[in-house]
Amino acid sequence: MxxxxxxxxxxxxxxxxxxxxxxxxxxxxxxxxxxxxxxxxxxxxxxxxxxxxxxxxxxxxxxxxxxxxxxxxxxxxxxxxxxxxxxxxxxxxxxxxxxxxxxxxxxxxxxxxxxxxxxxxxxxxxxVPCAIGDYTDFYTGIHHATSVGRLFRPDNPLLPNYQWVPIGYHGRSSSIVASGTPIRRPLGQTKAAEAQRPSFGPCQRLDYEVELGFLIGAPNALGEPIAIDAAEDHLFGVTLFNDWSARDIQSWEYQPLGPFLSKNFASTLSPWVVTMEALAPFRAPLQRPAGSEEPLPYLDSRATREQGALAVRLETWLQTAAMRAAGEPAVRISSGRADEAAFWTPAQLVAHHTSGGCNLQAGDLFGSGTLSGPGADQAGSLLELTRGGKEPIRLPNGETRAFLADGDTLMLRGTCEREGFRRIGFGECAGTIVASPAHS
Amino acid sequence: MxxxxxxxxxxxxxxxxxxxxxxxxxxxxxxxxxxxxxxxxxxxxxxxxxxxxxxxxxxxxxxxxxxxxxxxxxxxxxxxxxxxxxxxxxxxxxxxxxxxxxxxxxxxxxxxxxxxxxxxxxxxxxxVPCAIGDYTDFYTGIHHATSVGRLFRPDNPLLPNYQWVPIGYHGRSSSIVASGTPIRRPLGQTKAAEAQRPSFGPCQRLDYEVELGFLIGAPNALGEPIAIDAAEDHLFGVTLFNDWSARDIQSWEYQPLGPFLSKNFASTLSPWVVTMEALAPFRAPLQRPAGSEEPLPYLDSRATREQGALAVRLETWLQTAAMRAAGEPAVRISSGRADEAAFWTPAQLVAHHTSGGCNLQAGDLFGSGTLSGPGADQAGSLLELTRGGKEPIRLPNGETRAFLADGDTLMLRGTCEREGFRRIGFGECAGTIVASPAHS
CATH class of the missing domain: 2.30.30.230 (Fumarylacetoacetase, N-terminal domain)
Known part of the structure; x- marks a missing residue:
């Protein structure tokens, strides 16, 4: 580019x-x-x-x-x-x-x-801007992985594979919706730590995740990996992406095969694909914490190290039903930068995803994973902003939120700015929570 | 039905x-x-x-x-x-x-x-018999889950959620291939227990998994769960399914978000969909080990308990390159019955998958998970048959296999038999391993 x-x-x-x-x-x-x-x-x-x-x-x-x-x-x-x-x-x-x-x-x-x-x-x-094929969600946000890991494993927050493997898992394509589509609070099976048995009912810990979405362009054939130096040619463009998450369902279901119903009830994609060509002025060096491991050769190139990241500023805005009724605007609850959050570049994700021979197709979607910055106010989920729900955030009108309430509208925004270039943006990625269906 | x-x-x-x-x-x-x-x-x-x-x-x-x-x-x-x-x-x-x-x-x-x-x-x-949408792989084989869990956690093989949650995860659709398609041994990142760092190269522990594939028929709308009593109406038919697995890649990559490249290099589907109508005489009671938990109400119905399972006999046949060269036929390396292996019925999988609102579409595929019977010779993977590779199986020509070698052809067969009815079968689900691509 x-x-x-x-x-x-x-x-x-x-x-x-x-x-x-x-x-x-x-x-x-x-x-x-x-x-x-x-x-x-x-x-x-x-x-x-x-x-x-x-x-x-x-x-x-x-x-x-x-x-x-x-x-x-x-x-x-x-x-x-x-x-x-x-x-x-x-x-x-x-x-x-x-x-x-x-x-x-x-x-x-x-x-x-x-x-x-x-x-x-x-x-x-x-x-949604195209027919979406397979959807893969990655986990490139090292500060997110560390913060969430710390909630479960205080002494050993990052697992040993994190700095070597671009961790990812397959997600659900059918429930990816366009910005503005109402998000129905899922029902699901949960189990409180002290409970003898699980129960079934509305999710009580509904969260969002701030991500970028990478849409694949040129395909590769099954069995033919894409080398890191060719990987950028297979990326078409970038969107905002909110990977809504049911934390209580997730913590009960996810062992040993990963998140499932806690993620597949809906994911929201912003409607405009900003092309890789448009993003050319906004590429940035891969920033990794000091002392990080060097990537294995199949994931490494000078180009991806020097300009593989995306300098996108990400913001999260919240408007509750009470705020909407009072005519109060949405408030920004966090902001950060993608290039300060991601441990892997999009090209590294393409090279890794295809390294075993998996075939990508035009319209496949990669989620970046939650892009939380290093600062506490840069977190890309309520799980992190509220430390697992223990420290609810306080809104200007006095309301508090540990997790999302029915009627809340959550909106992501993304912009790219650089001296000497026109600022470009991604538009909106928004959704409003509606109540669960009735259940017996 | x-x-x-x-x-x-x-x-x-x-x-x-x-x-x-x-x-x-x-x-x-x-x-x-x-x-x-x-x-x-x-x-x-x-x-x-x-x-x-x-x-x-x-x-x-x-x-x-x-x-x-x-x-x-x-x-x-x-x-x-x-x-x-x-x-x-x-x-x-x-x-x-x-x-x-x-x-x-x-x-x-x-x-x-x-x-x-x-x-x-x-x-x-x-x-493949239809355009496949989203693919979900379940884990309904309780003997498989127990055997594999025992390799990792000898004292506590089954995780606490297993008997409550039909464990499943999203898989890769693009790499699902028809029977007969050669299976290229994947390259991937692995780490030996004693190694300081991971390395990248051809999979050394290539395995198969014997599964049934359930193809979805009538869709549901996003946000509208399918009740257990209506679930059978959303199933179109059944195939054989081989979820090829790279065990060495899997064990290094799968924490904390589940299997990824270890599974997505290829999965083989048998070409003929046997419809739920054809299977009507071959339904069977749900068989669970004595003392198992009762399902939560959203997963329970009299119909699914009494005739929700599928009485399919499954067989696995292996022919090595040396056997083929010598004109020797494939040998059967295991056999078992789906209804003695599965802890959950297909209807329970439909009800669970949609319980949070996820929308299913015609052509979506569910894998049953590896259907290993209770006996040692009924295992649906080499991981189990060889106890993690430690006890290779011996073939009639003197060859041994801990995991699959290049040139091996693995074939699944499935049949339904019942007194007073014509026997029906599923045809073949076969694939031959070919060498990894070159890599530097």
């Missing part, structure tokens, strides 16, 4: 709102999403976010003038299919980005034709 | 080989698969196995005479799409079975039209 003309901070768009300093979606971003006009029930379309508008790529295919080499990519996008474009090699993807950037730049001859292809974001609904 | 006219053992087919007592596929079975004629590269078609033939449902749709109510199901099948039919309610599925049974019965007026829709199984290749 290299910085090119599409990242020039002087570029301005004829879409006026894209030039607003506060927008997540300036001309330098150009993330993809799947949308439709509210209330129409029409088929999902692929669009590119630009300021407070979406460029409808089905309409843009029809009304715009595009390089002939992009015809098949634009045909797929016009049909609502992002996966085909994701599966392409980086070259065609960069060509598409360049063409979109030029078409939306002030002075483009395409302005008149494309103006009628814009749809206001205020009038659309969004779903 | 009830026994009806399609199970009458006196029924005979005009396809002569279906009347052979040794066939897995008599008229009473009628499993679905996806096939094409060898070497044609034509699109996959849906067929029904009958004796040593396949009824091509695309041709049968065109040339046969079918009840109008089956038109949409047959249209989907003719297009190579089994998932749409899987998603239907049990009523339409039973009607389809009845129509196929009548059409293939001796004396059917359809014989002449359908004879030209038969393709010999010797001339076809088969893939």
């Amino acid at each position: 290299s910085i090119d003309a599409t990242h020039d901070p002087a570029l301005r768009s004829w879409v006026a709102s894209a030039n607003d300093a506060a927008t997540d979606f300036p001309l330098q971003n150009l993330p993809f999403g799947r949308f439709r006009r509210c209330g129409t029930g029409e088929p999902w379309r692929i669009g590119v976010a630009i300021g407070d508008q979406v460029l409808d790529l089905r309409a843009a295919r029809e009304h715009g003038a595009w390089p002939p080499a992009l015809a098949s990519a634009l045909d797929a996008l016009a049909a609502g299919d992002l996966n085909t474009v994701m599966a392409a090699a980086p070259g065609p993807r960069r060509a598409l980005r360049a063409a979109l950037s030029q078409a939306l730049t002030t002075g483009s001859s395409q302005q008149q034709a494309l103006e009628r292809c814009l749809v206001p974001q205020s009038g659309i609904e969004l779903t | 009830s026994i009806d006219a399609t199970h009458d053992p006196a029924l005979r087919s005009w396809v002569a080989s279906a009347n052979d007592a040794a066939t897995d596929f008599p008229l009473q079975n009628l499993p679905f698969g996806r096939f094409r004629r060898c070497g044609t590269g034509e699109p996959w078609r849906i067929g029904v196995a009958i004796g040593d033939q396949v009824l091509d449902l695309r041709a049968a749709r065109e040339h046969g005479a079918w009840p109008p109510a089956l038109a949409s199901a047959l249209d989907a099948l003719a297009a190579g799409d089994l998932n749409t039919v899987m998603a239907a309610a049990p009523g339409p599925r039973r009607a389809l079975r009845a129509a196929l049974s009548q059409a293939l019965t001796t004396g059917s007026s359809q014989q002449q039209a359908l004879e030209r829709c038969l393709v010999p199984q010797s001339g076809i290749e088969l893939t």
